[in-house]
Each structure stands twice: as structure tokens, then as C-alpha cells.
Amino acid sequence: MSKKPSKSQLIATKTIYATLQLLKDNDGEMRGKEVVDHLRENLEFNDYEKHIYEKTGYVRWESVLHFYTIDAMKAGFLRKNKGTWIITSEGEKVIEENSPEEIYNLISKGYKKWEAANKKEKKELQELDEDEELEVNFTQQQKSIIDQVEADASSGIRDYIINKNPYEFQDLVGALLEAMGYHVSSIAERGPDGGIDIIAYTDPLGTKQPRIIVQVKHKPESAISSDEIQKLSGTLKRNSDVGIFVTSGRFSKPSRRESLMSREHIELIDFDRFVELWQEYYPKMDDDKKSLLPLHPVYFLGTN
Structure with a gap:
């Protein structure tokens, strides 16, 4: 029984x-x-x-x-x-x-x-x-x-x-890139941006390749489509350009496939990865940048 x-x-x-x-x-x-x-x-x-x-x-x-x-x-x-x-x-x-x-x-x-x-x-x-x-x-x-x-x-x-507006989220992305060691040369102001929200380089004067073109979408409840990845790809005019797409939401499976199949390198950063990177580079930020998204670490008993 x-x-x-x-x-x-x-x-x-x-x-x-x-x-x-x-x-x-x-x-x-x-x-x-x-x-x-x-x-x-x-x-x-x-x-x-x-x-x-x-x-x-x-x-x-x-x-x-x-x-x-x-x-x-x-x-x-x-x-x-x-x-x-x-x-x-x-x-x-x-x-x-x-x-x-x-x-x-x-x-x-x-x-x-x-x-x-x-x-x-x-x-x-x-x-x-x-x-x-x-x-x-x-x-x-x-x-x-x-x-x-x-x-x-x-x-x-x-x-x-x-609760951030799209431009505040854009500032978060800019702060993260700077903490990661990139040099942000421009962040789009309010209004049409032509598909480019942030331009960054690996050196202060932008003389070294690649040029980094960043598209930022504050769409926490939506999935980024493959069409949006194609549009970012279209903004990469130089052979050495690299694209980064950052969203406060997620990427659909077709959009992930599109980034993998793209001739240009396009890096995808969804909400979870953005938070993971923010946590990783948070100690390298100054207080003004930290205040944009303040964190407080807590430690728990681990397991063997």
C-alpha cells in the first residue's frame, strides 16, 4: 500500500x-x-x-x-x-x-x-x-x-x-561602461537619436579601434525583436565598429539568433546581465555613479 x-x-x-x-x-x-x-x-x-x-x-x-x-x-x-x-x-x-x-x-x-x-x-x-x-x-x-x-x-x-525614465536608464548604461574602463564620448539627448544612444571608445581620444555603438531600450516588460537588432547592425558603418544592445527587458529567441548571425559583432545585455555587470563593477564607481543605482551587499552562510 x-x-x-x-x-x-x-x-x-x-x-x-x-x-x-x-x-x-x-x-x-x-x-x-x-x-x-x-x-x-x-x-x-x-x-x-x-x-x-x-x-x-x-x-x-x-x-x-x-x-x-x-x-x-x-x-x-x-x-x-x-x-x-x-x-x-x-x-x-x-x-x-x-x-x-x-x-x-x-x-x-x-x-x-x-x-x-x-x-x-x-x-x-x-x-x-x-x-x-x-x-x-x-x-x-x-x-x-x-x-x-x-x-x-x-x-x-x-x-x-x-521607475527610471528612458534617459535615466541611458545614464545608468553610460556609468556602467565608464566603470568597465570604456571612454564614453557622447550620450544622446532627448529626441530622435538615429539608433545610436551612446558612442564609446577604448581610449580617451577615440583613436583606437573599435568604435562602440550602443543602443539602449528601456522596455522592462517587452522582448527585443530581431528587427531591432537589424537596425542596430545598420548603424555600424565602419568595419571595426562593435554594437552593444542594452535593454531593461529581455531578448527574444529570434533576436538572439540575429545577433549571432550578424556579420558585425553585436553584444546583447538584458536586465539580468546588466545587473550582474553593475554588481561586478560597482566597487570601481565613484559615489555619484553609485548613487544612480545604490547597492548594499549581504553575505549568507554558504555550503561546502
Whole structure:
């Protein structure tokens, strides 16, 4: 006789399935916060599932979801990159061929297989108190909490950038390029810019190649199209010109293909990569530049 699933397992079953299906229906990836917001609005949760943990302040079903996304990642169905959740090809296949319960079982088996291969402590899924169940594996619990904190931090940074106007976001890009060691010769003023927002060089006088042509789009809720990449390519007049496209949103798959196939080198920087670069070069900025997007580092206990 099979063991009756625990309440946490039931939560994981419906939220993980809904997550994979949502990602599959949205070009394969979404920000973690957007996933959680969508599930909150479209799934039904009872009072037990909506309970808020006193220790962390997090909602039970959200904590369960974050906890089991780690299993889904180890099973090979999900990836995470700087706050973005990405369904893998294996994840797309499993969502087409299996029920929510079968997917939960496959994820559990996949995690155990990874766990055995990496000689980690076994995660005991025996009959436990519901609040204890998610604390069985300390390492995974830590990762789950950090995952939620990072999602909150990413959301705060994203909201701050979204509230910038297009010219303020353009200034952020200019400040980042300078911190990276480039010399910004011009930043477009208000009005038509002919597809060129920033021109930068690798030396102060602009005598060395390449000339860097930067297109900046403040479109946080949109995906950049392949046509927009082609337009940037058309502005690269010199053979040595390099293009950089920076967006506060994301790039569609066709736009990424277009940049790879372009005769000219076109570098793509989406929101996540922009924040990653800002964090990396933040220590090299002066206080005026830092104030454009101020950050505060926080350190957590790591894992071996």
C-alpha cells in the first residue's frame, strides 16, 4: 500500500507542475517573481497553504515551491539564472507526457539519483511533522531561503530600474561602461537619436579601434525583436565598429539568433546581465555613479 502524500508534497505537486507549464507557455523562461505572482493569482490555496512562517515571514506554499525547485533543478527539468527560471528541454518533454503526480515522482527520483552520484546526505522523506519536513535537509533549506531572499533583492532592484525614465536608464548604461574602463564620448539627448544612444571608445581620444555603438531600450516588460537588432547592425558603418544592445527587458529567441548571425559583432545585455555587470563593477564607481543605482551587499552562510 503506497504511503499517503504529505501536505507539503501535495503543494509541491501542483505548484511545480504549474511552474513548468507556465514556463513552457512563455517562451521557456520567466523571472521567478513573475512565476510566483502568476501562481498566486491563478491557483487556489487554502489557509494551511497560505500560512506565513513566523521565523522567516514567508508564505508556506511559496517556501515549498522554492524548496522543490531545487529538486527539479537536480533532476534536470529546471534551471535558474540570476532570478530567471528556465525550463529545460527535458522539462518540456516531461510536462507533455506526465501528470502532476508523475512529474513529482520523477523529480524526486531525479534528485535522489543526483544525490547518490554526488554522495550527499540522503534527504529523508519519512512521515514527519509538516513544519519539520522542509528542514530535514539543512543544505537544501538554506538554498531555498537564499533563493527567496535573492528573488526579493532582484525584485527590488528591478522595481528601482523600472521607475527610471528612458534617459535615466541611458545614464545608468553610460556609468556602467565608464566603470568597465570604456571612454564614453557622447550620450544622446532627448529626441530622435538615429539608433545610436551612446558612442564609446577604448581610449580617451577615440583613436583606437573599435568604435562602440550602443543602443539602449528601456522596455522592462517587452522582448527585443530581431528587427531591432537589424537596425542596430545598420548603424555600424565602419568595419571595426562593435554594437552593444542594452535593454531593461529581455531578448527574444529570434533576436538572439540575429545577433549571432550578424556579420558585425553585436553584444546583447538584458536586465539580468546588466545587473550582474553593475554588481561586478560597482566597487570601481565613484559615489555619484553609485548613487544612480545604490547597492548594499549581504553575505549568507554558504555550503561546502
